[in-house]
Amino acid sequence: MLEKILQKVSKPARYTGGEYGSIQKDPKSVAIRYAFCFPDVYEVGMSHLGLRILYHLINEREDTYCERVYTPWPDMYEEMKKENIPLFALESGDPIKNFDILGFTLQYEMCYTNVLRTLDMAGIPRKSADRDESDPLVCAGGPCTYNPEPIADFFDFFLIGEGEEQTNEYLDVYKTCKEKGLSRAETIKEISKIEGVYVPAYYQAEFEGDKQMSFTPLYDDVPKTVKKRIIKDMDSVYFPDKIIVPFMEIVHDRVSLEMFRGCIRGCRFCQAGYIYRPIRERSPERLLELAKKLIDKSGYDEISLVSLSTSDYRKLQEFIDELLKYTEKRMINIALPSLRVDNFSLDLMSKIQKVRKSSLTFAPEAGSQRMRDVINKGLTEEDILGGARLAFSGGYKSVKLYFMIGLPYETDEDVAGIPLLAKKVVETYFEEPREGGKNVNVTCSVASFVPKPFTPFQWSRQNSLEELSEKQHILVSTIKSRKVNINYHESKISVLEGVFARGDRRLCSVLERAVDLGCVFDGWSEFFDNEKWLQAFSDCGYTTEMFTRERSYDECLPWEFIDIGVTKEHLKRENEKAKIAEVTPNCRQKCAGCGAASWKVGVCYE
Amino acid sequence: MNKYFVKYGKDHRAQYISHLDFLRTIGRAMRRAQLPLEYSQGFNPHPLITFAAPISVGIKSECEMFCVRLTEDITAEEFKERLTDAMPDCLPILEVTKDEIEFKSINSADYEIETEKPVSDELINAFMAEPQILIDKKTKKGIKETDIKADIFDISVQDNIISATLKTSDSGSLKPMLLISAMNKYGIDTGFCRYLRLRFRDTDKNVI
Numbered sequence: 001m002l003e004k005i006l007q008k009v010s011k012p013a014r015y016t017g018g019e020y021g022s023i024q025k026d027p028k029s030v031a032i033r034y035a036f037c038f039p040d041v042y043e044v045g046m047s048h049l050g051l052r053i054l055y056h057l058i059n060e061r062e063d064t065y066c067e068r069v070y071t072p073w074p075d076m077y078e079e080m081k082k083e084n085i086p087l088f089a090l091e092s093g094d095p096i097k098n099f100d101i102l103g104f105t106l107q108y109e110m111c112y113t114n115v116l117r118t119l120d121m122a123g124i125p126r127k128s129a130d131r132d133e134s135d136p137l138v139c140a141g142g143p144c145t146y147n148p149e150p151i152a153d154f155f156d157f158f159l160i161g162e163g164e165e166q167t168n169e170y171l172d173v174y175k176t177c178k179e180k181g182l183s184r185a186e187t188i189k190e191i192s193k194i195e196g197v198y199v200p201a202y203y204q205a206e207f208e209g210d211k212q213m214s215f216t217p218l219y220d221d222v223p224k225t226v227k228k229r230i231i232k233d234m235d236s237v238y239f240p241d242k243i244i245v246p247f248m249e250i251v252h253d254r255v256s257l258e259m260f261r262g263c264i265r266g267c268r269f270c271q272a273g274y275i276y277r278p279i280r281e282r283s284p285e286r287l288l289e290l291a292k293k294l295i296d297k298s299g300y301d302e303i304s305l306v307s308l309s310t311s312d313y314r315k316l317q318e319f320i321d322e323l324l325k326y327t328e329k330r331m332i333n334i335a336l337p338s339l340r341v342d343n344f345s346l347d348l349m350s351k352i353q354k355v356r357k358s359s360l361t362f363a364p365e366a367g368s369q370r371m372r373d374v375i376n377k378g379l380t381e382e383d384i385l386g387g388a389r390l391a392f393s394g395g396y397k398s399v400k401l402y403f404m405i406g407l408p409y410e411t412d413e414d415v416a417g418i419p420l421l422a423k424k425v426v427e428t429y430f431e432e433p434r435e436g437g438k439n440v441n442v443t444c445s446v447a448s449f450v451p452k453p454f455t456p457f458q459w460s461r462q463n464s465l466e467e468l469s470e471k472q473h474i475l476v477s478t479i480k481s482r483k484v485n486i487n488y489h490e491s492k493i494s495v496l497e498g499v500f501a502r503g504d505r506r507l508c509s510v511l512e513r514a515v516d517l518g519c520v521f522d523g524w525s526e527f528f529d530n531e532k533w534l535q536a537f538s539d540c541g542y543t544t545e546m547f548t549r550e551r552s553y554d555e556c557l558p559w560e561f562i563d564i565g566v567t568k569e570h571l572k573r574e575n576e577k578a579k580i581a582e583v584t585p586n587c588r589q590k591c592a593g594c595g596a597a598s599w600k601v602g603v604c605y606e
Numbered sequence: 607m608n609k610y611f612v613k614y615g616k617d618h619r620a621q622y623i624s625h626l627d628f629l630r631t632i633g634r635a636m637r638r639a640q641l642p643l644e645y646s647q648g649f650n651p652h653p654l655i656t657f658a659a660p661i662s663v664g665i666k667s668e669c670e671m672f673c674v675r676l677t678e679d680i681t682a683e684e685f686k687e688r689l690t691d692a693m694p695d696c697l698p699i700l701e702v703t704k705d706e707i708e709f710k711s712i713n714s715a716d717y718e719i720e721t722e723k724p725v726s727d728e729l730i731n732a733f734m735a736e737p738q739i740l741i742d743k744k745t746k747k748g749i750k751e752t753d754i755k756a757d758i759f760d761i762s763v764q765d766n767i768i769s770a771t772l773k774t775s776d777s778g779s780l781k782p783m784l785l786i787s788a789m790n791k792y793g794i795d796t797g798f799c800r801y802l803r804l805r806f807r808d809t810d811k812n813v814i
């Protein structure tokens with residue numbers, strides 16, 4: 001049957017597995033069958049580093065067979081439905097309904113409809129409350145689970161924080177429970193005792209009007225707060241020295257090596273900058289060892305060094321020099337995303353790139369200096385123009401700049417600052433007599449800001465579609481220059497992303513309704529259907545404004561029961577400083593006392 | 607001479623790997639195996655690798671071939687051992703030799719087509735007795751009705767296995783899927799089919 005439909009669908013290699021580095025085990029020889037579910041299409045899911053780490057980590061266990069599941073593309077979904085084929089795992093082709101555990105990783109809110117589609121296709125009841133002993137346990141981890149409430153009904157438990165240690169802990173517990181023949185409910189109870197595990201069914205949320213009024217444990221032995229998990233030592237933590245090498249091209253088709261976790265910067269809009277605090281580095285020795293093994297075992301000709309802000313790695317120069325000794329001989333390219341634009345990085349880039357990219361990218365995030373101070377970007381106009389000058393003298397003709405609009409405390413002047421800054425960047429090219437001025441080009445890519453939990457802007461009102469479209473108008477009408485291009489994104493998706501980012505349990509019904517109306521793959525503009533979503537909201541008696549509105553400091557925020565180390569006091573302080581455009585120095589300049597030092601690791605103790 | 611001829615297979619999991627994907631895959635496998643590819647000289651160097659009659663997506667194979675040059679001289683046995691370890695199971699390395707194989711001499715390929723519904727001898731005979739077998743064929747200039755009868759060198763059937771020798775050469779090839787479309791068009795109901803390429807032959811029908 002499957003063979004038959006594979007002849008009809010687009011990109012059948014998404015569903016066949018068999019890639020180099022994928023793991024084959026005898027299902028009869030293991031105690032636990034685990035389906036690692038990434039709720040997006042193969043090419044996206046395969047690119048994700050977290051999945052790549054945990055896939056191999058779980059498969060290191062002899063007692064567990066971890067297989068991959070991606071969301072079938074809509075054409076495959078139709079064919080599978082027609083032929084009544086239940087969703088299967090890539091490695092064995094077995095239906096995942098019969099597995100022990102389904103573990104989802106949730107990377108962005110717009111994949112939530114795909115989670116329900118995955119469960120539907122597998123033949124597993126959507127709601128935790130409706131599952132019985134014949135169903136697998138369904139759990140989730142990943143950045144979205146820092147506010148798990150909008151999807152609380154669909155998961156038996158959540159894994160909050162970094163998963164490398166916790167995963168083995170709950171698999172051990174699960175195995176013991178299975179051997180003892182414990183029930184589903186008893187097993188979940190046992191797993192809930194592990195730090196960082198959150199079982200939504202153990203808590204009750206109460207609402208009044210737009211607001212969540214309270215969030216309380218239903219039982220005495222359930223903790224009021226759930227502490228995120230954090231890896232203390234980045235050198236000893238598991239990192240695979242082999243990876244799966246897909247046949248078809250995927251989004252990030254290269255070796256990805258994580259240099260460090262966390263960030264010292266504290267940009268006020270950035271959730272990753274807070275939830276992964278404090279910054280913890282891998283040693284250059286360990287990085288080098290991993291890089292060599294990964295390159296040799298994968299056969300890739302490119303390695304990407306990933307982190308939130310690569311320039312902040314303390315021994316960057318030293319490490320790159322060592323790495324180059326290895327990669328140059330082998331014609332391996334090094335990619336360094338997230339670099340700041342300064343002398344040092346341009347120098348570095350000219351060293352590592354065999355073929356120079358034609359355009360240089362950097363992210364001022366906001367157009368006016370005031371606004372960059374509001375968001376604590378820590379970048380002056382002189383830094384940006386200086387970077388542009390260096391780029392142009394280095395031979396670049398085109399510069400790409402990333403910005404956001406709809407930020408809190410933003411004025412029309414701040415928005416107009418974006419095209420004005422782009423114009424100043426263009427002008428730096430002509431400060432010196434240079435040829436080829438005709439081809440100089442600055443592209444601004446402008447996203448709509450989405451307030452996220454656990455940031456100083458978690459209380460802010462998200463801009464409405466009308467406000468955003470007015471601001472987009474300012475962007476394109478402020479200056480007329482053929483050398484400046486302005487692109488902005490579809491803001492309807494941003495509004496929905498914001499709703500789910502800061503939403504609460506009431507959204508579970510909206511999500512279900514949206515899926516029933518046919519919403520799926522919402523992160524893909526060709527499938528995103530705002531009309532259906534609006535209908536889902538109105539069918540359930542809610543509006544998007546209920547969730548995008550401003551919150552007060554004393555309101556009960558749906559995600560507050562999670563303890564990330566960073567205190568609410570610190571976030572409030574940062575929000576107050578944002579209002580008066582006051583910057584906060586980074587962790588290495590001066591500790592701001594954010595609370596993350598309670599983890600007793602990383603930069604706080606350097 | 608550091609020139610190697612490699613024969614490999616494609617199992618059911620590998621049948622949807624496109625030619626471009628296979629090229630990337632083999633490049634990475636050669637790196638993993640530390641088999642140093644020789645590159646062409648010039649402005650845009652590319653690895654010196656050539657393929658015998660590239661296969662279409664959706665066909666399994668037991669006879670795919672490519673030829674590659676290395677910058678190092680090793681034995682064919684060592685080459686085979688190293689590359690085998692570096693390949694995914696679904697693309698088994700069947701044979702490596704340094705003896706010249708003339709890809710240009712390939713003139714046809716044997717296919718085994720497994721049909722969902724059994725096809726009788728009589729039907730096949732009647733089909734082959736048609737004065738011409740016309741079917742829409744995609745060509746470089748667009749879709750064109752073509753007579754494919756002369757491209758079917760040999761065909762026989764046993765229950766639900768059709769064995770066919772089809773033209774496969776630089777000057778044009780007949781894909782087994784097109785043969786099945788033609789049979790369907792001429793009233794033979796095959797149902798769903800699985801395709802397997804077994805071997806190549808030269809103009810004298812000798813196996814290559």
Ligand code: SF4
Nearest residue numbers: 587591592594597604
């Ligand atoms: S406690 Fe200080 S050094 Fe540590 S993460 Fe917070 S601000 Fe940075």
